[in-house]
Amino acid sequence: AFLITALLSIYLARSIALPIRRLAASAGLVTRDLVQAPKIPDLSKRHDEIGDLSVALRQMTETLWDRIEAVERFAADVAHELKNPLASARSSADTLQRVDDEHTRNKLVQLLNNDIHRMDRLITDISAASRLDAELARGIVEPIDVQKMLATMVEFYGTRTNLREIQIKFISEFKKPTLVQGIEDQLAQVFRNLLDNAISFSPPFGTVNVCLNTSSNIAEVFVEDEGPGLPENSIESVFERFYSERPPEEKFGNHSGLGLSIAKQIVEAHGGEILASNRTLDENGDINISGARFTLRFPILNRK
Numbered sequence: 001a002f003l004i005t006a007l008l009s010i011y012l013a014r015s016i017a018l019p020i021r022r023l024a025a026s027a028g029l030v031t032r033d034l035v036q037a038p039k040i041p042d043l044s045k046r047h048d049e050i051g052d053l054s055v056a057l058r059q060m061t062e063t064l065w066d067r068i069e070a071v072e073r074f075a076a077d078v079a080h081e082l083k084n085p086l087a088s089a090r091s092s093a094d095t096l097q098r099v100d101d102e103h104t105r106n107k108l109v110q111l112l113n114n115d116i117h118r119m120d121r122l123i124t125d126i127s128a129a130s131r132l133d134a135e136l137a138r139g140i141v142e143p144i145d146v147q148k149m150l151a152t153m154v155e156f157y158g159t160r161t162n163l164r165e166i167q168i169k170f171i172s173e174f175k176k177p178t179l180v181q182g183i184e185d186q187l188a189q190v191f192r193n194l195l196d197n198a199i200s201f202s203p204p205f206g207t208v209n210v211c212l213n214t215s216s217n218i219a220e221v222f223v224e225d226e227g228p229g230l231p232e233n234s235i236e237s238v239f240e241r242f243y244s245e246r247p248p249e250e251k252f253g254n255h256s257g258l259g260l261s262i263a264k265q266i267v268e269a270h271g272g273e274i275l276a277s278n279r280t281l282d283e284n285g286d287i288n289i290s291g292a293r294f295t296l297r298f299p300i301l302n303r304k
Contacts, residue, residue: 019043019050023057030061074241078126081242081257082119089115125258129241132262136269139183143301146187146219147178147212153191154210157199164204168195172212178219179301182270190266190274193259194223194294201227201292214300221296229278229289238276239264272298 019041026040040061043054089112096108154170157163180187198208206226213220230238237243244257260276267274274296281290 016050019046019054023050023054027057030064074130077241078122081122085115085118085122089119125262129258129262132265136183136186136266139186141181141183143179144182144184144187145177146180146221146298147172147174149184149188150191150210150212150221153188153195157195163199164202166199166202166204166206166208168199168208168210170210170212174212174214178212178214180219180270180272180298181301182298186266187270190263190296191221191223193263194296197259197294198223198225198227198292201225203227217300219298219300221298222293223296224279224291224293226291228291230276230292232278235276235278239274267296267298270298272296 022041023043040058041054042058043051045051046054092108092111092115096105096112099105099108150172151170154168157168195208195210202208202225208226209222209224211222211224213222234243239260241261242257243260264274274294277293277295278289279291279293281288
């Protein structure tokens, strides 16, 4: 009995206690050393609870490391974007002290006001972007009728007085609700960002189309404008942070370049995808760009 007990103790120590100690030591490194990504032992070949624990710890560590790298990249991008208006404001302030001409002073004061407005806009949007992960985690997920939401938003935008005679049309032939699982405020923010972009790029008396199509398990939303379209070499770049390609007549600094990046983050958090492309029009064999198109796809909620 003593011999059997000793052998079982050695076996349990080697097969259970030792792997758990290795996992605990590796997990402890995560809290003490974040300079290098710690390596959690891969025990996935063990088809037991310890193997499952190893897989969970490895996934958790990889996710944590990805978040740390994302925060570092975001901080670097923020510092880079804030340096430009700060440098411009500092230069204007230094020049203002040495200039006596009234007209030149007024131009410098206006430039200072523009830089301050731009920094205020950047800080506001950066704050919203930094809170997005927490808001998505705390948000209440519920069935949302995308068709009703889009129809309401198009109706609301149609009452705005700053549309420059732009028409907004909602096109959908479905009578039944199109339900997706999500957070209502966040999805509404995505559609607002896309509609605001489409309106700002549309010419006066142009048309913005919002279309809803559904397949067996996917809801597709198209937001189309009649503007100049997207540059062919930067279609994928429009979703990058701080990327901004605005109409020439629009006042500089009104947009931070975070709108589409936030929209993509929200859509992907809802299990969907967002794509950018150009609308093309074939006239006499020549293909011309007739505007931009943003396509959103969401999984439809199946309710019995």
